Amino acid sequence: MALRAGQVVTLKVEREAAFGVFLTDGNEDVLLHKKEQTHPVELEEEVEVFLYQDNEGRLASSMTIPEASFEDYVKTTVTGTRYNTGVFVGIGIQKDVLVSLDDLPQRRTYWPEEGDQLYIRLKHDQKLRLLGDPAPYAFFNLMAKPAPEEWNNTEVEGLVFAQREPGVNVFVNGQTIGFLHENEMEHWPRLGEVMKLRVTNIKPDGTVLLSARPRAYEAIDTDAELILNHLLEHGGQMAYGDKTPPDTIQDVFGLSKAAFKRALGRLLKDKKIEKNETGVQLKK
Incomplete structure (x- = not known):
């Protein structure tokens, strides 16, 4: 042979x-x-x-025999990217293995970067060159266990393993499949990216829904600081308030109308601002 x-x-x-x-x-x-x-x-x-x-x-x-084989998927670390070829992963020998662009997301911004993690097994291309074959959903589904109830509303670590709009599939704490919807993202994650996430719901089938956004009460402090800084930069007054259109709030502050109103409420409660005829002002 x-x-x-x-x-x-x-x-x-x-x-x-x-x-x-x-x-x-x-x-x-x-x-x-x-x-x-x-x-x-x-x-x-x-x-x-x-x-x-x-x-x-x-x-x-x-003489180093890697764990990677043609049968079993193993976790590897991305060592580099070549735009017109794909990404390279280390398997423990001097030569890294290519994961072809044909097996990666079409959008280059979703490609793994150096340090990201991919589960791969080995395969040959038509010229018998050695390639890395990313693990499919079925592999993670086979490994998965139901999430324990105590995970609910706690922080977990997730590995993005599939781009599946309108979101991504995530392998949570190395044992459970999760889904991160685009509405719960702060950025669209890369394949192979390891993320700190929060479990927002444990579904009956044992999978979880996730969020990359801070809890509402955690976000208020950041949003309130944003509004205070705007007031300080504009003479202590602004013409934005409860009746300001959502598009204007988004353009000026980068906040949703709901987040803006929550932050205003916190500042009013803390007596740091007060309402006036045109909007709000710093409390004297």
Whole structure:
């Protein structure tokens, strides 16, 4: 059988070279670079190695046997991005593995970035080059367990594993499937992004609904500070209040009308502002 990238095979050390040794199965020779040796090897020694293609497309080998295989999905870390090719993930050997753009979201802004995490298994393209194959929804669904009740309204860690408008699927705390709707986002997350989220609802099937937004009472302080700063920058007065159109509030403050009114209410209650004929002003 011809040797192929991704195989784990036992080969014999045939001859030495300045940069390593060549291994053979009796028909093909494969380089084992010094950097890929876990210990020095000797002539005629039989060595178990993982096969991959080097940067020139030649078959090479490593004595480090990665967890990644053609059968099982494993979690890997993104090491880099190439715009017209895809993203690269580390599997423990010198050469990173490409996840093709064909297996990534169409929008480049949704692509993983360096440090993000992808579950992948190995596969070949038509030219038998080694690629990483991202795990589908079915893989996470098979691993998933129902969320415990105590998760409700608590912070969790989620790994984005599928772009599914109008939101994304998230693997929560390494055990439960969650959904983050676009209305609960502060930005549209990348595939492979690890996020701090809050469980807003545990559904009967054990999956969860999530939010990346702060709780309303946490947001009030930030929104109130935004309004106070605006007042300070404009002589202590502004012509915006309860009757101001939502579009104007959004344009000026970047807040929804509801968030704006909640923040105004907090400032009035704390006696930091007062209403006047045209809007509100800082309390004297």
